[in-house]
Structure formats: C-alpha cells, structure tokens
Amino acid sequence: MHEKGIIDMFRGTAPQIVAVLGSTIGAISDGMHYGWSAPFTPILEKEDSHIKLSHSDVTWLESIYLIGGLAGLPVTIYSVDRLGRKASILLAAVISLVAWILIAIANNVIYLYIARFAVGLSGDVAFVAAPMYIAEIADRKIRGFLSGTIYVMMLVGILVVYAVGPFAPFYTCSIIGSVFVIIQLVAFPFMPDSPYYLLQRHKPEKAKRHLERLRTTGTVDKEMEEITTAVDRQRSEKGRPQDLILNKGNRKAFIIMTVLNAAQHFSSISVMLMNLHSILKEAESEYISFEIAGIMFSAFMLIAATIADFTCDKFGRKGLLICSSLLSGVSLLVLAVYFTMKNNGYDVGGISWIPIAAVMVYAGVFKFGLGIIPIVMTAELFPAKMKAIGMTMADFAYLFFGLVSVEMYQKLIEVYYLDLPFYIFASTTLLTAIFSWLYIPETKGKTLEEIQYMLKGEPIPERKPSNYIGNGLDDTSEKDIKLTEISPNNVA
Structure with a gap:
C-alpha cells in the first residue's frame, strides 16, 4: 500500500488507536504470564532455589494456567454481558496485578499455583473482552489491523519474560508485569466505552457521546442508526x-x-x-x-x-x-x-x-x-x-x-x-x-x-x-x- 493510502486509512482514527492501546497494553502482562514457566522452571529446579519444585509441580504450574482459563469461561460470558467490555478488561487487569504480587512474594509453590490459576482466568476474560471492545469501537477500514494488536502485545510480553527472566532476580518480572497492568488501570478508565454495549444497556445518549469521542469526522448520526439496527437485530436473533x-x-x-x-x-x-x-x-x-x-x-x-x-x-x-x-x-x-x-x-x-x-x-x-x-x-x-x-x-x-x-x-x-x-x-x-x-x-x-x-x-x-x-x-x-x-x- 502506497504512502497516501496508508495516510488515508488512518486519517481520523487517533482516538480509536489510543483506546485500543489502552485496552491491550495489559496483554503484555498476559504474555509474560503465558510464557513465564519456560524461563522460570529451570531456575526453580536449581538446588539453591527459594522454592523447591518436583516434576509434578512443573506439570501443575503449566496445567493449572489452562484450568484457570476453563474456569474463566462462565466468568467471561457473565462479565462481558453484564459488566461490559471495558469493565471486564479492568477486572482482568486487577486479577493479573494480584497474581504478580503473589509471584513476587512467593516462598511456597502454593502461591504460584494460586497465581497461575488466577491469570489463566483473567487471561480468558481479557482475550475475549478486549477483541470484542476493539471490534465494536474501530472503523471498519482499520478494524482488522487493530484487532491483531492484542496478539502482537501478547508476543511482546513473551519476549520480555524470555529476555529478563533468566538474567534478573526472581521478582523482576513481577515488577515489570505490574507496571504494564498499573498503566492500564490508570489510563483505560478514561477511554470511551463501547457504543454497542451502551445501546444494549439502553443508554442511547451515552452511546452517542462515546461514539463522538471515537470519531473525528463530524456527525455520527448515520453510524448510530446503523449500530442501533445491528443491536436490535442481535436481540431478535438468538441461536439455539x-x-x-x-x-x-x-x-x-x-x-x-x-x-x-x-x-x-x-x-x-x-x-x-x-x-x-x-x-x-x-x-x-x-x-x-x-x-x-x-x-x-x-x-x-x-x-x-x-x-x-x-x-x-x-x-x-x-x-x-x-x-x-x-x-x-x-x-x-x-x-x-x-x-x-x-x-x-x-x-x-x-x-x-x-x-x-x-x-x-x-x-x-x-x-x-x-x-x-x-x-x-x-x-x-x-x-x-x-x-x-x-x-x-x-x-x-x-x-x-x-x-x-x-x-x-x-x-x-x-x-x-x-x-x-x-x-x-x-x-x-x-x-x-x-x-x-x-x-x-x-x-x-x-x-x-x-x-x-x-x-x-x-x-x-x-x-x-x-x-x-x-x-x-x-x-x-x-x-x-x-x-x-x-x-x-x-x-x-
């Protein structure tokens, strides 16, 4: 795509890009959690480790992360529908922050079990709520690009934990992961909410205000009408x-x-x-x-x-x-x-x-x-x-x-x-x-x-x-x- 085409594609989308960065920066922390066991298992298996691990502990530290994700399914379904996409992302960030604190202070493998289960659950919530939020706020011309942001952020997190984990003190990754989560918790509450979710909750005036914050191209009346039609159709089409x-x-x-x-x-x-x-x-x-x-x-x-x-x-x-x-x-x-x-x-x-x-x-x-x-x-x-x-x-x-x-x-x-x-x-x-x-x-x-x-x-x-x-x-x-x-x- 030539330079003018790229400029045209991104023209007027700055508020959306900022909102997407706010909704996905926590995915760096999620990526760090996902890749955490790779660099830290060899460290914890050393003789001088402050936490002694057996082979079964290694297996459980990996499995319990995915078990937490399975346990998070009903939480995710309830959260994105009842609390909303934005609140769900913030809830996942809070859980992730608590998990990093548990990992940093851990002197027993039980702390790690609890933390890994928690971040499996929070990761499931985040990786449903954030793509949903992005898809509902983004202009269609850049929606595909913005939707991929969360996965790139996650891979940044894996790179960070692989680069830092083997070479720094045990608690260092907890500090770095916590910083990304805290940035999200401080910045993201000020971002616009999903107009689709607000219409689902019967708040049309608020939905219009938030859509106007996301668009810089003038009136949003036509798009509001399209979104309202889409929401009404979704209510009438329930699959069995x-x-x-x-x-x-x-x-x-x-x-x-x-x-x-x-x-x-x-x-x-x-x-x-x-x-x-x-x-x-x-x-x-x-x-x-x-x-x-x-x-x-x-x-x-x-x-x-x-x-x-x-x-x-x-x-x-x-x-x-x-x-x-x-x-x-x-x-x-x-x-x-x-x-x-x-x-x-x-x-x-x-x-x-x-x-x-x-x-x-x-x-x-x-x-x-x-x-x-x-x-x-x-x-x-x-x-x-x-x-x-x-x-x-x-x-x-x-x-x-x-x-x-x-x-x-x-x-x-x-x-x-x-x-x-x-x-x-x-x-x-x-x-x-x-x-x-x-x-x-x-x-x-x-x-x-x-x-x-x-x-x-x-x-x-x-x-x-x-x-x-x-x-x-x-x-x-x-x-x-x-x-x-x-x-x-x-x-x-």
Missing part, C-alpha cells in the same frame, strides 16, 4: 445450542473450528512456549545458549505475527493453513529425529545447531497460518445468531486441547523421552494440512452469506450489483461483525 449440530452449515463450521483449535495445540505451541528453555537445554547446542535461543524464538514469533497482521488478508486462508501446517510439521519432525539420535547415543555435537534452527523455523511458519487463520475464520464461519455460542465453544476447545497437549507432553517425557511427544505433534500437524486441503473452504474474498452457502454445500447465488444496499451480504453484514467478532483465548 442444538442448531450448532442440527444445521449442516453450523455443524461444518463447528467441526472446522474444533479441529483447528486442537491443531494449534497439537502442533505443540503451548508446550513450546511453556517449556522452550528446558527443551533447548536438553538439546545441548554448542552454538548458542538456550537463554539466548529463547529470546530469538520469541523475537521471531513477534516479527512473524506483526507481518502476518498486515498481510494475512492478501493470501488465501486455505493455502496459508496448508503451507503453515506442512512446514510446522516438518520442523517438529526434524526436532523429534534429533532427540531420537541423541537418546540412542549418537554424537550430535556437530549437528546441535539443528534443534535451534528447527524451533526458529517453527516460530516463523506457525504464525503465518496455524497461529492466525483460526482466529480469522472464527468470525467468518458462524452466522450472526450462532456467533456467541460458536465462539464460546471454540474458546472451550482451545483451552481444553491446550490442557490435554501440556498434560500429554509432561506424562510422556516422564516415562519416555522428548522425541515421542514431538513425533505425535509432527504427525497431527501434518494431518492438519490434509484436513485443510480436503475439508476447509477458501473464504478469502467471499461475503459472509456466500460462506454459509459453501458450508452447506449449496451453489452460491450470483452476486447482486455493487450499488445494491446489501452489497451481497446477508443479515450478518460487515457492520454486524463489530458486535459479535469475538476471538477465543487464542494467545498463540
């Missing part, structure tokens, strides 16, 4: 849970999202982020320390995610999924073969650069497909009346399979060795490429109505002329997405 299975299109969307959410974790992303330092330490590379390799890994993830945020709409979803799954699977297979050779007594000193290269390639290729397409497709596949139910189920699947993958990894390495779980992860990731090729439709350039026809296996009607008021969209028009475009807790 059984329709997720009984309706052919909904059923296919549900299967696709369940498989993709499972595939994200069974491509090892949570295992990798939570155990990266111990995995690289076991690889015994003679070329680079595992601490530095961890920083490089998180930097690769951040760069790839930033590029993907700008470019994902330029490539087909299906093609990206297939390529990403194939390359991620090959990277994991190479890692598994290396550990098999090492475990069987082969001299791997001369090739100890291979695991470093494998995880770096994985960091880049994962984020261009498996790491971003499920987030995009969640908002595309479900019709308006099924979005809330469908996305809640997608959120549950994401957390559930994350817990299963982490538990499986820890159990297998305890009984066998690192190679077996990575053979499993490589196999499932390669199978995802086949599933994507055979079952997932290409949704790039398709209206939401056309996607529903594709999911049902019905021919797509000819599009109406572009000057038609609906422009080829069904009742789930682009402006309706603002109300319902919730991403699951998809922190990968």
Whole structure:
C-alpha cells in the first residue's frame, strides 16, 4: 500500500488507536504470564532455589494456567454481558496485578499455583473482552489491523519474560508485569466505552457521546442508526445450542473450528512456549545458549505475527493453513529425529545447531497460518445468531486441547523421552494440512452469506450489483461483525 493510502486509512482514527492501546497494553502482562514457566522452571529446579519444585509441580504450574482459563469461561460470558467490555478488561487487569504480587512474594509453590490459576482466568476474560471492545469501537477500514494488536502485545510480553527472566532476580518480572497492568488501570478508565454495549444497556445518549469521542469526522448520526439496527437485530436473533449440530452449515463450521483449535495445540505451541528453555537445554547446542535461543524464538514469533497482521488478508486462508501446517510439521519432525539420535547415543555435537534452527523455523511458519487463520475464520464461519455460542465453544476447545497437549507432553517425557511427544505433534500437524486441503473452504474474498452457502454445500447465488444496499451480504453484514467478532483465548 502506497504512502497516501496508508495516510488515508488512518486519517481520523487517533482516538480509536489510543483506546485500543489502552485496552491491550495489559496483554503484555498476559504474555509474560503465558510464557513465564519456560524461563522460570529451570531456575526453580536449581538446588539453591527459594522454592523447591518436583516434576509434578512443573506439570501443575503449566496445567493449572489452562484450568484457570476453563474456569474463566462462565466468568467471561457473565462479565462481558453484564459488566461490559471495558469493565471486564479492568477486572482482568486487577486479577493479573494480584497474581504478580503473589509471584513476587512467593516462598511456597502454593502461591504460584494460586497465581497461575488466577491469570489463566483473567487471561480468558481479557482475550475475549478486549477483541470484542476493539471490534465494536474501530472503523471498519482499520478494524482488522487493530484487532491483531492484542496478539502482537501478547508476543511482546513473551519476549520480555524470555529476555529478563533468566538474567534478573526472581521478582523482576513481577515488577515489570505490574507496571504494564498499573498503566492500564490508570489510563483505560478514561477511554470511551463501547457504543454497542451502551445501546444494549439502553443508554442511547451515552452511546452517542462515546461514539463522538471515537470519531473525528463530524456527525455520527448515520453510524448510530446503523449500530442501533445491528443491536436490535442481535436481540431478535438468538441461536439455539442444538442448531450448532442440527444445521449442516453450523455443524461444518463447528467441526472446522474444533479441529483447528486442537491443531494449534497439537502442533505443540503451548508446550513450546511453556517449556522452550528446558527443551533447548536438553538439546545441548554448542552454538548458542538456550537463554539466548529463547529470546530469538520469541523475537521471531513477534516479527512473524506483526507481518502476518498486515498481510494475512492478501493470501488465501486455505493455502496459508496448508503451507503453515506442512512446514510446522516438518520442523517438529526434524526436532523429534534429533532427540531420537541423541537418546540412542549418537554424537550430535556437530549437528546441535539443528534443534535451534528447527524451533526458529517453527516460530516463523506457525504464525503465518496455524497461529492466525483460526482466529480469522472464527468470525467468518458462524452466522450472526450462532456467533456467541460458536465462539464460546471454540474458546472451550482451545483451552481444553491446550490442557490435554501440556498434560500429554509432561506424562510422556516422564516415562519416555522428548522425541515421542514431538513425533505425535509432527504427525497431527501434518494431518492438519490434509484436513485443510480436503475439508476447509477458501473464504478469502467471499461475503459472509456466500460462506454459509459453501458450508452447506449449496451453489452460491450470483452476486447482486455493487450499488445494491446489501452489497451481497446477508443479515450478518460487515457492520454486524463489530458486535459479535469475538476471538477465543487464542494467545498463540
């Protein structure tokens, strides 16, 4: 996009950008919590550690984070609806701050258990409420870009904890994480609230005032009318849970999202982020320390995610999924073969650069497909009346399979060795490429109505002329997405 096009795209959006930064700066803290166990587990397992950890403690510190996320589902559903998107983000920030304090003062593993459970819960709330808030305040011309901000912030947090954790006193990351949360707690209350939520709570005058604060282009009467129509439609369109299975299109969307959410974790992303330092330490590379390799890994993830945020709409979803799954699977297979050779007594000193290269390639290729397409497709596949139910189920699947993958990894390495779980992860990731090729439709350039026809296996009607008021969209028009475009807790 040329310079003038970029300027035009962002013209008049400064209040929205400030509000989005306020709503997502806490995601840096969430990313630090998510990646916390990778650098700190090796530290806490040392003889001179102030907290003694057993192998079961390591497993629980990872699993309880995801259990907290599952426990947070009903809290999230209640909070974003009753308290609102803005209040939910602030609630998550308060919980995160308490967790950092518990970690800083911890002299027993119980403190860490409580903190990890709490931030799993708060992360679930934040990663539903913040994308929902962004989708409802953003101009459609930059909504996609702004929606990706929270995931970039999260990866910044992972980079921070990987860069600081191994080299600074134990409490340092707690201080840094707390600073980001405190900034959010101080600044975000002054940001505008979601006009959609205010209309849902029957506060039209307040909704208009907050919308005027978000827009700098003059009158907002027309947009207020559109939002009011969208909210009224949402109230009248309530999907039934059984329709997720009984309706052919909904059923296919549900299967696709369940498989993709499972595939994200069974491509090892949570295992990798939570155990990266111990995995690289076991690889015994003679070329680079595992601490530095961890920083490089998180930097690769951040760069790839930033590029993907700008470019994902330029490539087909299906093609990206297939390529990403194939390359991620090959990277994991190479890692598994290396550990098999090492475990069987082969001299791997001369090739100890291979695991470093494998995880770096994985960091880049994962984020261009498996790491971003499920987030995009969640908002595309479900019709308006099924979005809330469908996305809640997608959120549950994401957390559930994350817990299963982490538990499986820890159990297998305890009984066998690192190679077996990575053979499993490589196999499932390669199978995802086949599933994507055979079952997932290409949704790039398709209206939401056309996607529903594709999911049902019905021919797509000819599009109406572009000057038609609906422009080829069904009742789930682009402006309706603002109300319902919730991403699951998809922190990968």
